[in-house]
Amino acid sequence: GSPAEGGTADAASDGSYNIKIGFMSPNTHPWTTAANEFAEKVQERTEGKVSVEVYPASTLGNGPELLESTQNGAVEMCIVATMQMSSIVPQIQMLDLPYLLPTTAIAEEILDGELGDRLMEYVNAAGYKSMCWTDNDYRCFSNNTRPLIAPEDLNGIKMRIPETPALAIWLEMIGAVPTMMSATELYTSLQTGVVDGQDNGAMLTFSDNYYETLKYFSNTNHLYGSSLVLMNNSYWESLPAEYQTIIQEECYNMRDSARAMIAEQVDGYIQQIADSGVEVTMLTDDQLAAWVESGRAVYDKVDGLDEDLLNDIVAKVDELMA
Amino acid sequence: MLRKVCRALEEAESLLIAVLLLVMTLFAVLQVVTRAMSITIIWMEEATRYCMIWLCFIGMALAVRKHAHICIDMVPDFIKNKLHFKHYDIVVNALIVAFCCFFLFYACELTGDAMASGQLTPGLKIPKWTMYLSMIAGSILTIFHSVTESAFALKGGDD
Amino acid sequence: MLSIALLLGFIGLGVPIGMAFALGGIVYLTLTGSNSGIMMAQASFGGIDSFTILSLPFFMFAGDIMRYGGVSKRLVGFAKRCFRSSIAALGNITVLACALFGAVSGSSAATVSAIGGIMGPEMKRNHYKSDYAAGLISAAGFLGILIPPSVPAVIYACAAGASVGKLFLAIIGPGLLTTVAFIILNKIMIKKNYDFLAAESEEPNDESLEKPFLRALLEALPAFLMPIIILGGIYSGKFTATEASAVAIVYGLFVSLFLYKEISLRDIIPIAKESALTAAKILLIMATATFFGRIMTLLSLPQIIAQSITSFSDNRYVLLVLINIVLLILGMLMETGAAILLVTPILYPIAMAIGIDPVHFGVIMTYNLAVGLITPPMALNLFVGSQVSGLPVARIVKPVLPFLVVAMGVLLLVSLWPGLSMFLPNILY
Numbered sequence: 001g002s003p004a005e006g007g008t009a010d011a012a013s014d015g016s017y018n019i020k021i022g023f024m025s026p027n028t029h030p031w032t033t034a035a036n037e038f039a040e041k042v043q044e045r046t047e048g049k050v051s052v053e054v055y056p057a058s059t060l061g062n063g064p065e066l067l068e069s070t071q072n073g074a075v076e077m078c079i080v081a082t083m084q085m086s087s088i089v090p091q092i093q094m095l096d097l098p099y100l101l102p103t104t105a106i107a108e109e110i111l112d113g114e115l116g117d118r119l120m121e122y123v124n125a126a127g128y129k130s131m132c133w134t135d136n137d138y139r140c141f142s143n144n145t146r147p148l149i150a151p152e153d154l155n156g157i158k159m160r161i162p163e164t165p166a167l168a169i170w171l172e173m174i175g176a177v178p179t180m181m182s183a184t185e186l187y188t189s190l191q192t193g194v195v196d197g198q199d200n201g202a203m204l205t206f207s208d209n210y211y212e213t214l215k216y217f218s219n220t221n222h223l224y225g226s227s228l229v230l231m232n233n234s235y236w237e238s239l240p241a242e243y244q245t246i247i248q249e250e251c252y253n254m255r256d257s258a259r260a261m262i263a264e265q266v267d268g269y270i271q272q273i274a275d276s277g278v279e280v281t282m283l284t285d286d287q288l289a290a291w292v293e294s295g296r297a298v299y300d301k302v303d304g305l306d307e308d309l310l311n312d313i314v315a316k317v318d319e320l321m322a
Numbered sequence: 323m324l325r326k327v328c329r330a331l332e333e334a335e336s337l338l339i340a341v342l343l344l345v346m347t348l349f350a351v352l353q354v355v356t357r358a359m360s361i362t363i364i365w366m367e368e369a370t371r372y373c374m375i376w377l378c379f380i381g382m383a384l385a386v387r388k389h390a391h392i393c394i395d396m397v398p399d400f401i402k403n404k405l406h407f408k409h410y411d412i413v414v415n416a417l418i419v420a421f422c423c424f425f426l427f428y429a430c431e432l433t434g435d436a437m438a439s440g441q442l443t444p445g446l447k448i449p450k451w452t453m454y455l456s457m458i459a460g461s462i463l464t465i466f467h468s469v470t471e472s473a474f475a476l477k478g479g480d481d
Numbered sequence: 482m483l484s485i486a487l488l489l490g491f492i493g494l495g496v497p498i499g500m501a502f503a504l505g506g507i508v509y510l511t512l513t514g515s516n517s518g519i520m521m522a523q524a525s526f527g528g529i530d531s532f533t534i535l536s537l538p539f540f541m542f543a544g545d546i547m548r549y550g551g552v553s554k555r556l557v558g559f560a561k562r563c564f565r566s567s568i569a570a571l572g573n574i575t576v577l578a579c580a581l582f583g584a585v586s587g588s589s590a591a592t593v594s595a596i597g598g599i600m601g602p603e604m605k606r607n608h609y610k611s612d613y614a615a616g617l618i619s620a621a622g623f624l625g626i627l628i629p630p631s632v633p634a635v636i637y638a639c640a641a642g643a644s645v646g647k648l649f650l651a652i653i654g655p656g657l658l659t660t661v662a663f664i665i666l667n668k669i670m671i672k673k674n675y676d677f678l679a680a681e682s683e684e685p686n687d688e689s690l691e692k693p694f695l696r697a698l699l700e701a702l703p704a705f706l707m708p709i710i711i712l713g714g715i716y717s718g719k720f721t722a723t724e725a726s727a728v729a730i731v732y733g734l735f736v737s738l739f740l741y742k743e744i745s746l747r748d749i750i751p752i753a754k755e756s757a758l759t760a761a762k763i764l765l766i767m768a769t770a771t772f773f774g775r776i777m778t779l780l781s782l783p784q785i786i787a788q789s790i791t792s793f794s795d796n797r798y799v800l801l802v803l804i805n806i807v808l809l810i811l812g813m814l815m816e817t818g819a820a821i822l823l824v825t826p827i828l829y830p831i832a833m834a835i836g837i838d839p840v841h842f843g844v845i846m847t848y849n850l851a852v853g854l855i856t857p858p859m860a861l862n863l864f865v866g867s868q869v870s871g872l873p874v875a876r877i878v879k880p881v882l883p884f885l886v887v888a889m890g891v892l893l894l895v896s897l898w899p900g901l902s903m904f905l906p907n908i909l910y
């Protein structure tokens with residue numbers, strides 16, 4: 001297209017394609033490794049006709065920017081946490097509900113299946129082509145006040161969370177004080193005590209050094225880090241079918257490889273956090289059940305969700321847990 | 323008449339950005355106070371940021387009117403003082419208008435996209451396009467000021 | 482390279498710098514037939530959609546309030562009373578104040594606006610040549626990111642997976658060394674930049690020197706409480722460094738309105754108008770510089786540079802110097818945070834390959850980009866310095882040069898002598 005259309009990138013005249021893929025995670029993150037593999041494979045399998053450039057660490061913009069760029073075609077592909085998408089696809093807020101997807105196995109089973117496809121339809125309606133789901137570690141609570149074993153232990157703790165209504169409502173319900181704050185200020189705020197705790201997962205808690213400022217870490221796993229690999233829909237449709245097949249297949253490979261690396265690394269990160277002197281609490285199944293129950297109490301307090309889909313997901317989770 | 327409109331506009335823009343700055347201050351202090359009282363107001367941080375963005379783009383226009391933008395004026399000074407070309411400012415204003423036309427065009431596109439998708443801001447839950455509107459408003463005002471200031475420069479006289 | 486030439490061309494023509502960044506970028510995109518122009522609006526918006534940047538307008542506002550409200554006057558009056566013999570004192574106090582303020586704020590531009598807003602007019606009133614005063618403030622302002630906390634250090638630590646705590650400790654050594662170096666430089670430079678004639682004709686009338694010590698202290702007491710409240714509030718966890726800038730406004734208003742009574746309620750709006758306009762001009766540059774940085778990313782500029790330096794040599798010291806040069810060039814063109822995010826993934830592996838400690842490399846990077854804050858065209862400190870002093874940017878460039886040279890000297894030391902940085906973290910970790 002011309003600049004006047006401002007939007008979708010088409011193929012160059014010689015039938016070659018160039019895909020920019022952007023995300024926020026740093027270059028040390030499994031997503032970067034997996035995306036680089038993806039780039040290599042796609043290039044190889046299309047005999048160089050489709051080249052992929054990988055832009056980690058927000059170099060093409062932060063979450064909201066990437067989402068818009070992918071929507072309007074300035075960027076062809078992105079990997080974004082669903083938590084960042086709620087303003088564009090309100091229905092996706094379902095995934096912000098605490099303990100909706102309590103284990104990785106259940107999460108993958110549900111999202112990769114028919115229920116996940118139903119959720120993807122809402123995303124595709126906003127001008128994207130959802131390539132596949134991926135994940136980014138579970139969010140866990142860590143703090144400087146006391147070890148968290150039961151939800152009630154959160155009482156009175158000032159907890160920094162991302163701008164996520166469902167989480168805020170839940171935390172207020174169980175007596176904690178949810179606090180919104182930009183990530184750039186989190187480290188010093190934990191150090192000085194502006195906030196008592198934060199809820200990044202083990203990976204980020206370690207790689208962004210928050211563990212240096214923390215005393216207690218519990219693997220509460222209250223929020224599955226569901227993320228989507230997205231492509232601009234018009235761009236997708238401009239691709240020849242054979243390339244579409246290759247890219248779709250390699251997206252699945254990218255997802256699988258990222259998932260495997262993350263699963264493998266998370267335990268290591270928890271170990272390193274423990275080794276640094278943070279008191280790590282690993283919750284037992286019984287203890288976790290109390291957290292799940294507490295989280296589920298908030299589901300009917302969040303408005304505007306697809307109730308049918310939500311009920312189907314909850315039913316499926318119960319079935320898989322049993 | 324035109325000069326009056328410009329003066330009124332200048333006063334309005336000036337007042338608007340001052341009020342925005344005061345509101346930002348209020349929100350930021352309230353955030354400290356409410357946190358101390360263990361109250362959570364989810365939209366406050368976002369509202370503060372958005373005030374700042376409006377301040378930036380309205381201030382962009384005002385700075386053109388007040389000839390106050392930050393620039394390196396070695397070449398302009400040379401042309402004006404040594405080559406005695408009095409109306410060089412009009413050249414700069416033309417480039418400013420060029421910038422604003424681009425900016426306006428793409429800001430409209432972005433705003434249009436955000437309108438079409440019905441995107442809401444995460445905290446305030448207001449349409450995101452109302453924030454992108456700041457860029458449209460800012461560039462239209464800037465174009466207006468660049469053109470009128472150039473006209474005033476050609477006609478000469480104060481203001 | 483074309484995009485950079487365009488940028489420099491537009492800046493040279495006298496286009497406002499904020500608009501030159503955008504024009505340079507968009508003309509480049511149009512010439513190369515790219516269709517991602519919408520990125521201009523998007524990146525510009527995203528570039529200032531940040532809570533941390535708020536400290537900039539806030540500290541500018543606080544500085545103006547303290548200036549009009551008589552807070553700064555009394556602080557400086559007391560300082561002058563203490564060092565009445567030395568003409569270099571005010572400059573030294575400015576450097577120290579920037580370092581102290583650096584312990585509160587993580588941002589360099591905020592430091593320039595906060596300290597510059599107070600000390601700039603005072604230095605001018607006390608016969609410092611105004612361009613020297615502005616240059617001193619702009620240079621000393623980068624102590625804001627060399628004394629922890631430091632926003633660029635946090636950004637690097639996250640990008641490189643290094644420890645923030647260690648990095649904060651590691652920048653202290655270079656930060657203090659720079660403080661001392663700047664104070665010495667001020668003592669040397671002041672002789673040429675002090676208006677002795679004006680000083681002599683006025684000296685006997687300077688009332689602040691006549692005042693009894695205790696009275697000067699008492700008068701300055703509410704003003705002294707300001708840093709105590711801010712530092713205390715931050716370190717006791719009442720508020721963040723960004724929020725502190727808003728608290729400073731409220732406290733400044735309180736003291737000016739009710740204790741010193743130098744301004745009244747109806748003065749608030751005019752002061753806010755002035756601060757808001759100043760802030761808007763700086764914010765516009767930060768916004769469009771983000772867009773320009775995005776184009777640098779898309780052009781793979783850092784990769785190209787990295788490739789060329791590794792092909793140049795594999796000698797540790799040569800590479801180190803080359804890395805420094807690359808960082809300095811990037812510092813001229815890009816905003817600090819964006820530059821760090823962009824080049825860390827590229828330069829980090831090279832640094833590791835030649836055996837540099839990740840924390841030490843973080844110090845090198847932070848220091849380089851701090852220097853970048855006073856190297857045009859993208860020289861945020863000079864822009865802010867020009868705003869708080871009311872002087873054109875071009876006039877500050879010259880007085881900043883000696884400070885730039887000294888900073889480069891310290892930078893060389895920082896690069897080649899790991900002990901300077903690693904001393905503290907090695908003891909404490």
Ligand code: NA
Binds near residue numbers: 624626628631
């Ligand atoms: Na600092």
Ligand code: NA
Binds near residue numbers: 815855856857859
């Ligand atoms: Na620079």
